[in-house]
Amino acid sequence: MLKFSANLGFLWSDLPLVERIHAAGAAGFDAVEDHFPYDTPAAETRAALAETGLRMVSINTRPGDMAAGDFGLASLPSRVTEAQEAIAEAIEYAETIGANSVHVMAGRSAGDPAEADTFLNNLAHALRLAGAAGVDILIEPLNPRDAPGYLLRSLEAAAGICQTLDNHPGLKVMFDCYHLQITGGDLLTRYRNHAGRIGHIQFASVPDRTEPGTGEVNYHWLLPALQAAGYEGFFGSEYRPKTTVEQGLGWLQSLRSATLAGP
Numbered sequence: 001m002l003k004f005s006a007n008l009g010f011l012w013s014d015l016p017l018v019e020r021i022h023a024a025g026a027a028g029f030d031a032v033e034d035h036f037p038y039d040t041p042a043a044e045t046r047a048a049l050a051e052t053g054l055r056m057v058s059i060n061t062r063p064g065d066m067a068a069g070d071f072g073l074a075s076l077p078s079r080v081t082e083a084q085e086a087i088a089e090a091i092e093y094a095e096t097i098g099a100n101s102v103h104v105m106a107g108r109s110a111g112d113p114a115e116a117d118t119f120l121n122n123l124a125h126a127l128r129l130a131g132a133a134g135v136d137i138l139i140e141p142l143n144p145r146d147a148p149g150y151l152l153r154s155l156e157a158a159a160g161i162c163q164t165l166d167n168h169p170g171l172k173v174m175f176d177c178y179h180l181q182i183t184g185g186d187l188l189t190r191y192r193n194h195a196g197r198i199g200h201i202q203f204a205s206v207p208d209r210t211e212p213g214t215g216e217v218n219y220h221w222l223l224p225a226l227q228a229a230g231y232e233g234f235f236g237s238e239y240r241p242k243t244t245v246e247q248g249l250g251w252l253q254s255l256r257s258a259t260l261a262g263p
């Protein structure tokens with residue numbers, strides 16, 4: 001059986017976080033994940049998780065000022081203090097709610113050659129804090145169509161960062177099938193090439209980023225294949241519903257029991 005996490009950054013995004021957690025529980029998800037939970041006190045989030053029995057798989061560091069074009073801070077040489085405050089805040093929040101991991105958002109490149117080292121230094125700092133809190137750190141390559149200028153654009157670059165940081169066991173890569181299909185595809189083979197580094201898998205239809213079941217990726221085949229290749233975690237449904245979440249949720253039961261052998 002496959003296990004699914006509701007991405008509350010995109011699903012039920014019009015509801016407060018506590019209500020989104022309850023909606024995910026009522027809909028039959030096995031876990032949740034969120035982008036930016038910070039408007040909700042961690043104690044309230046923790047209580048909602050306890051009430052529903054759901055686990056929070058991951059949260060992101062604050063992205064900075066998105067209206068001004070920020071999409072993460074950790075690679076920006078002039079904003080190290082702000083980035084490290086965001087990292088500390090995210091790890092403390094994750095520890096309080098028992099989340100598995102924190103995605104440290106790299107940010108958009110302005111072409112400054114110091115960005116790569118800034119990202120590495122901030123990740124090393126995050127790993128020190130996260131180790132003490134029992135939380136993993138995730139980095140996620142994003143496709144340049146959705147996230148123009150984002151510093152981390154490829155799975156292979158993310159793997160290189162892990163190597164540079166001595167393959168730290170607390171540093172993992174977010175394997176978002178949506179982004180990685182757009183930037184090269186060949187998803188199963190690329191998963192296998194980096195299996196030991198993958199901390200979480202997300203998915204959505206490509207190219208629309210809506211419910212699975214349409215588009216160019218056959219998740220009824222791919223998700224069981226990823227599981228057969230060794231992935232044991234939740235699959236994060238990070239898509240924008242075509243209409244309401246509930247109307248489009250038929251995929252949950254059919255994908256949950258998908259097998260490599262087909263229906």
Ligand SMILES: O=C(O)C(=O)[C@H](O)CO
Binds near residue numbers: 142179202238
């Ligand atoms: O955009 C994505 O795919 C993400 O998962 C990031 O967390 C950005 O919010």
Ligand SMILES: [Mg+2]
Binds near residue numbers: 140174176202238
């Ligand atoms: Mg993602």
